[in-house]
Amino acid sequence: MSYALRSYEFWLTAYRRTWRGSVATSIVNPVFYLGALGIGLGTLVNQSPTTPGGVPYVDFVAPGVLAATAMQIATTESMWPVLGSIRWTRSYYAMLATPLKIRDIVFGHQAWMATRVVSSCAVYLAVIAAFGAIHSPLAVLALPACFLIGLAFSAPTAAYSATREEDAAFVVVNRFAIIPMFLFSGTFFPVSRLPELLRWIAYVTPSWHGVDLCRSLTLGTATWALSLVHVVYLAAWGLVGLAFALRTYRRRLLK
Amino acid sequence: MNAATQLPLVHARGLVKRFGDLVAVDAIDFNVRKGEAFGFLGPNGAGKSSTMRMIGCVSPPSGGTLRVLGLDPNKNGAEIRARLGVVPQEDSLDMELTVRENMVIYGRYFGLQRKVVQERAEQLLEFVQLDERIDSKVEPLSGGMKRRLTIARSLINEPDILLLDEPTTGLDPQARHVVWDRLYELKHGGATLLLTTHYMDEAEQLCDRLVVMDKAKIVAEGSPQELIRRYSTREVVELRFATQRPPADIAGRIDGLARRVETLSGRLLLYTDDGDRAAERVHELGVEAQSTLVRRSTLEDVFLHLTGRSLVDE
Numbered sequence: 001m002s003y004a005l006r007s008y009e010f011w012l013t014a015y016r017r018t019w020r021g022s023v024a025t026s027i028v029n030p031v032f033y034l035g036a037l038g039i040g041l042g043t044l045v046n047q048s049p050t051t052p053g054g055v056p057y058v059d060f061v062a063p064g065v066l067a068a069t070a071m072q073i074a075t076t077e078s079m080w081p082v083l084g085s086i087r088w089t090r091s092y093y094a095m096l097a098t099p100l101k102i103r104d105i106v107f108g109h110q111a112w113m114a115t116r117v118v119s120s121c122a123v124y125l126a127v128i129a130a131f132g133a134i135h136s137p138l139a140v141l142a143l144p145a146c147f148l149i150g151l152a153f154s155a156p157t158a159a160y161s162a163t164r165e166e167d168a169a170f171v172v173v174n175r176f177a178i179i180p181m182f183l184f185s186g187t188f189f190p191v192s193r194l195p196e197l198l199r200w201i202a203y204v205t206p207s208w209h210g211v212d213l214c215r216s217l218t219l220g221t222a223t224w225a226l227s228l229v230h231v232v233y234l235a236a237w238g239l240v241g242l243a244f245a246l247r248t249y250r251r252r253l254l255k
Numbered sequence: 256m257n258a259a260t261q262l263p264l265v266h267a268r269g270l271v272k273r274f275g276d277l278v279a280v281d282a283i284d285f286n287v288r289k290g291e292a293f294g295f296l297g298p299n300g301a302g303k304s305s306t307m308r309m310i311g312c313v314s315p316p317s318g319g320t321l322r323v324l325g326l327d328p329n330k331n332g333a334e335i336r337a338r339l340g341v342v343p344q345e346d347s348l349d350m351e352l353t354v355r356e357n358m359v360i361y362g363r364y365f366g367l368q369r370k371v372v373q374e375r376a377e378q379l380l381e382f383v384q385l386d387e388r389i390d391s392k393v394e395p396l397s398g399g400m401k402r403r404l405t406i407a408r409s410l411i412n413e414p415d416i417l418l419l420d421e422p423t424t425g426l427d428p429q430a431r432h433v434v435w436d437r438l439y440e441l442k443h444g445g446a447t448l449l450l451t452t453h454y455m456d457e458a459e460q461l462c463d464r465l466v467v468m469d470k471a472k473i474v475a476e477g478s479p480q481e482l483i484r485r486y487s488t489r490e491v492v493e494l495r496f497a498t499q500r501p502p503a504d505i506a507g508r509i510d511g512l513a514r515r516v517e518t519l520s521g522r523l524l525l526y527t528d529d530g531d532r533a534a535e536r537v538h539e540l541g542v543e544a545q546s547t548l549v550r551r552s553t554l555e556d557v558f559l560h561l562t563g564r565s566l567v568d569e
Contacts, residue, residue, distance in 0.1 A: 003333075006364050010349075013360050017351050090347035096313050097341035098364035098412075099333040255274070255314055 007095050007108025008115075015112075026120035030065070030127040037061045037188070038131060052190050055219060059133040063142065063218040064187035066124050067210040070117050070146040074153035075178050077113040079170040082161035085109075092253055102250045110154055110242065117150030118143060128218065136220025145217060148234040149210035155241025162248040181207040186215075206237045262325060264289050264416055264447055265310055269319035272305045279305040281471035282319060287416075292438075292448040296458045296554060297468035298564070303451035304344060306468075307420045310449065312336050324415060337365060340414030342405050344421045350394040354385060357393055358408055365412040372411065379407040383437055399430025406437060417441065419450040423457060435460055455554035467554075469562045479554055486560045487552040488514055490530030494523040494537065494544035505542055512536050517559055526556070 015022075038058025045057040053060045085091040095105050122143060128134060161170070184198065185191065185208035191199050202208045213230040216222035263286035272280035280302040287293045295303040308314035310323055312332035321328055323335045348357050355376055362372030380386045383403035393401065402422065409417060422438065423431040438461055442448055452458050458465050459479045467475040467482070475482055492513070494505075498521065506518055512533050513525035523544075527533040530549035537547065558564075 003366075006366065009363055010360050013356060014349060014352065089349055090343075090345060091349060093313075093343060093345075094347035094349075094361065095364055097311060097336065097339070097343065097347075097409075098361070099337040099366070100364055101333055253313070255308075 003100055003104040004107035004111065006098075007100055007105050008111050009108075010091065010095070011109065011112035012115075015116075022116075022120075023123075026123050027127070030069070030124040033065050034058060034062055034127065034131050034133070037065070038133070053215070053219060053221075055135070056133075058131055059135065059219065060215070061188060062128040062131065062133040063214040064211045066121060066128065066142060066146065066218075067149055067207065067214040068182050068187045069124055070121050070149040070210065071153050071181065071207050072178065073117045073120055074113055074150040075157050075174070077116050078154040078157035079161050079173070080167060082109070082158045083164055083167055083170075086162065086252060087165075092249075096253055102253065103246060105253075106158070106242065106245050106249050110151070110158065110245070113154040113158075114147055114150050117154070118147050121146035121150075134218050136218065138216075138220055138222055139218040142214045142217045145210065145213045145230075145234075148231060148238065149206070149214075151238035152206040152210070152234040152241070153237075155238050155245055157241075159241055159244035159248045162245065162252045181205050186211040206234055209233045263287055263322075264324055265293075265449065266322040267306075267319065270306070270309065270316055270321050271318035272302070272309060272314065273317040278471050280309070283466075283468075283471075283473045285466055285473065285476065287447065287449060289447055290445050291463045292442045292450070292461050294458045294462035294465035295449075295451040295468055296453070296455065296462075296465050296558070297451075298453055301468040302471040303468055304420055307418055307449070307451055311339060311341050311418055337412065338415045340409035340412065340417040342402075342409045342417070342419040342422055344424065346401050346405055348393050348401060348404060348408070351392065353390050353392055354380065354396075354404055355389045357404065358411060361408045362411040367412065375411055375413075376407075379410050380404075382410075382440075383407040384433070397430065399426050399433060402426060402430070402434055403437065406434070410441075416447045416449060419448065421451055421453070423452075423454065431457075455558065458554055465554075467558060467561060469558075474561045475557065482554060482557045483552045487556040488526040489528045489552060490533075491550055491552050491556055492525040492527060492530050492534045492537065493548040493550065494525070494542070495546045495548070496521055496523075497545050508540055509537055509542060512540075515560075519559075524556070524559075526552070526560075 038061060042057035045051055051057055051060065092105055125139065125142060184194065185202045185205045191202040191208060194202060209230040213227060216227065265287035267283060267285050269282045269284065270280060271278070271282055283306065295306060297303050305314065309316050309321060309328065312323065312328040312335050315329060324338055326335050328335060352360070358376035358380065359369070359372050362375065377386065377389070380389055383406055385400060385403055385407065388396065388400065393404065396404065419438070423434050426434065435457070438448065442461065448461070450461065462479060464478050466473045475486065477485065506516055506523065509525065510516060513527040515526040517524040525533050534547050534549050
């Protein structure tokens with residue numbers, strides 16, 4: 001058994017006590033979002049002669065919210081649980097007293113975050129399909145895309161969380177980074193509607209790449225070139241984030 | 256004894272730990288032999304925990320040599336940790352999980368089969384008298400129970416060395432005795448124990464051999480009895496006074512009555528081999544103490560003599 005899998009097992013065990021709530025959230029949330037945005041707001045948007053992407057609004061917004069969900073789960077799971085494992089439950093220290101190494105702790109926890117992201121996104125994708133918002137079989141690739149989006153957020157965020165003393169910083173990160181990305185990187189409307197400067201900022205965010213990738217897959221408009229750019233860009237965030245996480249974890253835990 | 260058993264399980268020469276400008280451990284030397292209970296006694300901040308963390312391979316030494324189980328913590332950290340049992344100063348139990356789940360998850364970190372872990376968990380929980388709480392969550396357990404669970408957990412991999420960092424700090428006297436009892440039994444079972452403590456009674460009860468640490472250095476080494484013999488007298492007369500400072504002239508008057516006199520806040524300590532006789536002479540001199548106590552010398556007295564300060568802040 002790989003060593004990272006051993007720390008993964010801890011997260012799995014710990015999750016068993018909260019799974020009911022989180023499974024409910026991951027089904028109810030997409031139904032609410034797609035209901036409100038797709039059917040409620042969508043009936044207004046659909047009256048316009050040019051809908052975004054030339055498709056019913058629910059079809060446009062669903063993959064955006066899918067990508068945003070991957071981002072939000074990944075960041076939430078890499079904030080409090082990471083700091084908590086250092087400061088409150090000290091779970092990382094328990095692991096470090098055994099043959100597990102820093103990399104096993106990082107990879108095991110990241111793998112767990114990916115599990116949370118991918119399983120929730122799978123439910124979400126099924127709900128999107130139930131809303132009839134999927135245009136192409138390529139949509140199945142949205143799941144690995146969500147994995148990449150998740151990693152692009154969970155790895156750098158975990159690296160950052162491991163440097164914190166207090167969780168106050170997380171509120172700031174959420175308010176000034178995650179929520180703006182949620183609102184302005186193409187989730188609800190095309191970034192082409194943004195002023196030029198903001199549009200370029202949006203292009204730099206991993207969330208825009210994630211949203212655009214998911215949307216092009218569920219709508220079947222994906223091109224090799226752009227998809228490759230998205231994948232490479234998201235993977236780069238993930239890999240650089242992992243490298244940083246190994247560094248910040250080591251500094252924090254092996255004093 | 257063959258050569259392998261003679262090798263110290265832990266060997267440190269000139270071991271140093273620095274945090275920036277702060278020297279937490281200043282070139283200390285010690286050896287821990289198989290089957291002995293070895294203690295680091297000292298006040299908070301003496302460098303005990305830093306030493307423990309280096310031995311536990313979770314804190315790279317800043318200098319000197321350290322060998323644990325004959326291996327180098329810098330190179331073979333994981334391999335060494337696989338053979339250590341660690342009871343950290345601060346509990347790292349998962350409060351939301353059950354006692355059993357905490358044991359199982361920890362055993363799995365060592366790569367043990369689920370079945371093996373289950374069996375060992377039950378035996379060990381019985382050993383620490385927690386078998387009745389096996390399916391209870393950890394959160395509501397008392398401090399003493401949590402400590403005992405941490406001890407049981409640290410034994411899940413059948414470690415060659417057990418590291419205990421202040422195992423009874425924060426426990427009430429009764430809970431401490433239950434923990435000591437368990438450690439005593441482990442010790443008699445032949446386990447190698449390494450523990451830090453700032454309780455002299457804990458060190459006296461549990462340690463075959465100990466080092467006294469103060470300000471990052473080892474100031475003395477030996478068995479509790481040796482240390483008392485070398486640095487203290489057989490008995491101590493404690494004169495307690497109602498005032499913060501004992502009357503200034505008293506120390507001078509009783510000077511000849513004991514081998515050594517220490518002045519502490521509100522009390523005078525007379526170090527002598529015959530406590531009753533010294534107490535009598537003090538009385539004859541007409542010194543009015545609020546109370547007089549004759550007791551045996553302890554490691555506390557050793558520490559006081561070596562460092563000029565009390566072990567536990569009063």
